[in-house]
Amino acid sequence: MKLYKISLTLLLGLGTLTSCNDKLELMNPNQQTTGTFGNTADDLQESVVAAYNHIRMEGSYARVGYTIDVCRGDEAWNSSQVWYLPFDDLNESITDEIGSWSWREWYYTVNVCNFVLSRCNSDDTQLSEAMRRIKGQVLFLRGLSYYNLAGYYQNPPLITDYKDYSTLEGLYGANSTFDGVLDQVEKDFQEAITLLPSRDEGGQWAGGRATCGAAAGYYARALMQRHKYSDALAVLKDIIAKKYGTYKLMANYGDNFREGPEYENNAESLFEVQFLDYGSQGTDDEWTPVNTSAYATQGSAIESNFGPGAYGGWADISASPWLYQLFKGERTTAGKLDPRLYWTIGTYESDWEGFEYGNTCYTSKLTAADTVVTNNNNGGLPIAKFTNMRTGLYNKVVTGLHDGINLRMMRYSDVLLRAAECENEVNGPTQQAIDWINQVRERAKLADLKLADFPTADKLFEQIANVERPKEFGCEFGRGFDLLRWGFFYSADRLHQLKEHGTFRRSIHHAKDPVSYSNIANDPELKSSYDSYVQGHEFLPIYQGLLNNNPNLKGNSANDGTDNSVYFSQKGWTIHPVVSLSK
Template sequence: MKKYIVGLLLTGLSSYFLTSCYELDLNPLAQGSSENWYSSETEIEMALKDGYRHEFWPLDKEEWTDDYVYRETNSSIVNGTLTGQDGSVTDLWSNQYKAIARANTILANMEKAASLGISEAKINQYTAEALFLRASRYASLISHFGDVVYVDEVIDIDEAFNIGRTPKQEIIPLVYEDFDKAAAGLPISYSGSSSQRATSGAALALKARFALYMGDWKIAAEAAKACMELGIYNLYPNYSELFLSTTRNTEETIFAIPRSVADKITIGNGTVLNAISRNPGGWAAMDPSWDLLAAYTCTDGLPIDESPLFDSHDPFKNRDPRCTATIVAFGSRHLGYEYNPHPEALEVMNFNTGKMQKNNDTRANAQYASFNGLIWKKGIDETWLANGMDVDPDKIIIRYADVLLMYAEAKIELNEIDQSVLDAINQVRARAYGVDISATDSYPAVTEKDQNKLRKILRTERRMELAYEGLRYMDLIRWRLASKALTNKSYGLLYPSSLLIEKVTSQGGWFWPSTPQIDEDGIPDFSAMESAGQIAVLSQRLWNDRQYLWPIPTKEILINENLKQNEGY
């Protein structure tokens, strides 16, 4: 019997992908459904919906970047110890190829679809959707691994174990071609939901992202512009509300994978507990870094080491509004409590009771409160405390603000800087300030046209706008900044709290004793405060340049002699 490599769906899968409960890791040698599946339009729809599993659409992790701290611990990427056995490596490789194999199987069965009486228009749409799924997964693989195994048809198991890697320069045009066909064949929107299934705009947006990652600036600019010119996407008016679980399917969301508490598709209790503060019962272990706090410009548009508006003792004052929308400001109300990590703030207001209570968000009371005093706010509200501390916001894969910034970046790199570039950036910035782009007296509109200066502004804008969305990692990779950003130190507050009081707060030095300097790449320098003994080193980041490409999973190398490893592993 011919045995096909991973990817065919079992006939018992659920009629809707969110509620499917069959095992993802299907046995590739047990393909009983290959002969009798795709026998109706319903089954084809089910097969396509399977392509939207969360496992097939992973986001890169904040812990791989300089925007994040986990107490005194680094991830394997930040530690420079990534190997072919790492779970992130093996999961990305295996799940992307499962998705690709299933897309290829759908495409191989489109002739059967014609015999079922399905209209040519529907067949073309289904074909385009499968091409979208395949292109997006190859884009993910190439962005992380470089040269990869390229398969665009169903192959048998013997072929699978003997095929080598194809140079990415040969695959990239094929991925673009798939995205183009998808954009041409997919609808602009669906009735009732335009962001939870592939659309023409999603194909154009993800093509733009892939081209940007590959440094194909002209292709990126053209794809982003085509997405913009569809005229159906707009920036959601309220940046803070955009990421809440109560805000779904907005006109800014181009493509998202939905979650549902009812269907037990959530971000996970552990993620919630690690992100929220300790007073309402969280752990505050995985937190924004000081590097990220330092990245937000002041309300005059200048970095903190250049702006007269910045006060290191009150670091949330006079900052771009996305700062306090992303990181909880000291003294503000958060999840029903005042948030204050000050070592002498032994009590805080519990707004639920209207009374003061013990403050578990200061390390003076709770040793494992945030080690650097910062906690996440973006997307977090009281709904995170319900359902056993689990929550179901949409997993936003790409949104319109990103498309605007990608368009601007591509045009900057082409040195084709015109008003459309400034408008793209200013639309994003004005929305952050809650005003129209024309209200230039109410936000620091960008007017700079020098390529080098505008490049720096754009990169800072991306960091402010897209923090905590899984995009910083690939920005560091493609800008080749990981070598700098991930080889410096991660800093936090002195501990025990008596030392923090002695060295900092009693001297009037809270929160930062002085202002860190920001270099041309947006990297802050806290060394003066470290040398003065005013701050603590939480960890030394130890990035290894071999990690600009991930290793091929070790088990794949062992079973296929034609599969060669990336350099340095």
């Protein structure tokens, strides 16, 4: 299902006509107020669509809100060395307004969700089926909003009552805490599970709306952010057991990164952001939520960010050499390259002759002599995911908000690998954990892992965190959230490992060659994103303009340069030491 934009604007206005004896009150349907709108299920359905609309805007998932997390991970780097540079270098300034765009979009979403919830009975047992589904969707979307706000801004204000927007005390609320926000996130997802149907319902529930399966998947994610592994494992096992709908791995990994009804909202997808397919879009690039164009493109700019400069892209983000070499280091049981490399990084490889669309870059056919770099000045390995680089749909990037590929925000493979991680945390390395990992590896035609090769939980964690997850989800949203929950910024050996992974060469030559952090001092072309990491900047700072406008709002660890390792250690959470997988 593609959600067409319905813009919900609540304006104060009331027209009256006066006669000699009577007054007739007329309501302008285009100028309704919170007193006249939202009293029927049909009204609230429009509000639900408005909430979905906000998650596909500039600061949520259409560009910046998605790409910032890709940047702060170790699988990608900022090849333009301009846009996204402070996010990649983890030293974002408090005066950079771009860092507030995600804040803006997610609070727009929260506002709409809170409005709908103010019209819903607090007693779920008294709700009609239609109202249960309405309430379940906005609870999911509010939980999603605060999950992102906490993951980016650490301690944002928690606003859950729509009436708070009518008072300065509510509108200019004070910060909550990381724990306080995630407590609400867990509560919202948990309640949404009980209200929403599964994808097996069919129709809209199999075609883009939030389901109980989506809520369960994100509930497990939220639990894992605070190391509640036992609780998360129980939820993930229920998803695997089909309690919340039927999910399975697609036979072809690439089906998760193509547009069109035969690929999108497929059996592997727990939740994805809906964008209009190329050719059916509007003409207006609608970058901010203040625009209300009826002709919005309703696409994303992810391809513009990832696309090579020589093919019309903005050339902002490249895959890390570490990720490329990780793929090259292990071949399938037939001696071929991991097919996930094809859909992740857009390089020429002899193995791709006759595979899928072949060695293609948009409509160009590549040869062994062709070297496609992301940025025309700084080089970089092009990211193929969520672009049409491989499919040849057009001959160059259509820049702006025209990428029609739905962003798969949670896939069943994530459920399996998270279940394996939780099992390892709770019970140590077990055959069950290995079996879940092997389901994902078997699709890629890789040899099964053996339990005997992983005698400790630390070693199996290393395999999951730095082999299985990067290969399956490389250059997708979520790696930054993983690094936060794993505490990699708070351990000397893990931070050094991030510096190694984040090393890249700023050159249009030798983009595919291995690089080493140890050579940075002697090679001026080398750089590591994590060398410029400023303490506390694993989160984004709260924008100074927001602090100026709200006297109750304080900065977070990125504003103050606070060391968050104290919080992590006081929780008693484990930071796994670096373990060599070659032993």
